[in-house]
Amino acid sequence: MRHGRASLIYDGACVSPVTALDRPSADSLLDSLMPVFDFGHRHAIVVAAPPARVAEAAETYSLATDGSAFGRLLFLLRGLTPPSGTLRAAGRAMGFAVLAEEPGKELVLGVAGRFWALDERANLISLPDARAFVGFSRPGHAKAAMSLRYEPLADGRTRLSTETRVTCVDAAAYRRFTLDWALIGPFSAWLRRDLLSGIARRALRAA
Numbered sequence: 001m002r003h004g005r006a007s008l009i010y011d012g013a014c015v016s017p018v019t020a021l022d023r024p025s026a027d028s029l030l031d032s033l034m035p036v037f038d039f040g041h042r043h044a045i046v047v048a049a050p051p052a053r054v055a056e057a058a059e060t061y062s063l064a065t066d067g068s069a070f071g072r073l074l075f076l077l078r079g080l081t082p083p084s085g086t087l088r089a090a091g092r093a094m095g096f097a098v099l100a101e102e103p104g105k106e107l108v109l110g111v112a113g114r115f116w117a118l119d120e121r122a123n124l125i126s127l128p129d130a131r132a133f134v135g136f137s138r139p140g141h142a143k144a145a146m147s148l149r150y151e152p153l154a155d156g157r158t159r160l161s162t163e164t165r166v167t168c169v170d171a172a173a174y175r176r177f178t179l180d181w182a183l184i185g186p187f188s189a190w191l192r193r194d195l196l197s198g199i200a201r202r203a204l205r206a207a
Contacts, residue, residue: 028106028147028149028163029099029100029101029102029106029108029147030100030106030108030145030147030149030163030165032100033099033100033108033110033130033133033134033145034143034145034165034167036167037165037166037167038142038166038167038168038174038177039165039166039177039181039185040163040164040165040166041163041164041185041188041189041192042161042162042163042164043161043162043163043189043192043193043196044159044160044161044162044196045159045160045161045196045197045200046153046157046158046159046160047157047158047159047160047199047200047203047204048157048204049157049158049203049204049206050152050156050157050158051104051105051150051151051152051158052104053158053203053206054150054158054160054199054200054203055103055104055105055150056203056206057199057200057202057203057206058087058107058148058150058160058199059086059087059088060086060202061086061087061195061198061199061202062084062085062086062087062090063084063090063198064084066198066199066201066202067194067195067198068194068198070190070194071190071191071194087148087195091109094111094121094124095111095113095121095124095125095126096109096110096111096126096146097109097110097111097126097127097128097129097133099129099130099133099145100130104150105149105150105151106147106148106149106150107147107148108145108146108147109145109146109147110127110130110133110143110144110145110146111124111125111126111127111143111144112124112125112127112133112136112138112141112142112143112144113125113141113142113143114140114141114142114173114176115142115144115166115177115180116176116177116179116180125138125141127143133145136169137169138169139169139170139172139173140169140170140172140173141168141169141173142166142167142168142169142173142177143166143167143169144164144165144166144167145164145165146162146163146164146165147161147162147163148160148161148162149161149162149163158203160196160199160200161196162192162195162196164188164192166181
């Protein structure tokens with residue numbers, strides 16, 4: 001178990017692309033919470049705005065106004081109500097907790113559960129804090145963490161990235177999630193790209 005990470009880099013339409021091997025310049029909060037994982041993907045874009053503006057855009061991002069109609073449709077197809085409000089509010093409504101945060105630099109959200117269940121929402125487990133997340137080991141379950149990271153570049157722009165990691169508690173959960181990931185992994189990746197694009201557009205409008 002504990003397969004290598006999948007580094008998928010998104011080249012955004014209204015922003016500058018990053019190279020396929022580009023990695024964060026330093027260890028992240030996500031690394032400290034989940035350094036080893038079974039499944040994951042990462043996406044990054046470079047936004048022509050300073051980190052503070054990009055972080056503000058992320059804090060005020062709303063799926064209802066900044067996300068795409070196709071993104072909302074993907075939630076419905078998954079049997080989930082498209083979340084409303086800010087990204088934090090939407091995360092809380094879906095059971096995600098803030099696990100770690102360095103304002104203006106990185107935010108990490110996390111949740112546990114049986115993500116492959118037909119009624120996924122009813123099988124999500126909200127964990128109160130980072131300690132509970134790290135220590136979660138309920139058999140037959142998995143836990144997932146997602147980060148948003150804002151890295152300043154020398155020319156005043158910002159590398160905006162998001163990474164999702166999933167760890168399965170045991171072999172049974174791993175087998176079940178393997179099939180689920182094969183089905184929903186591409187759609188999950190698309191939603192992350194849509195999120196980055198929406199945040200970038202919001203930051204550029206503010207400029």
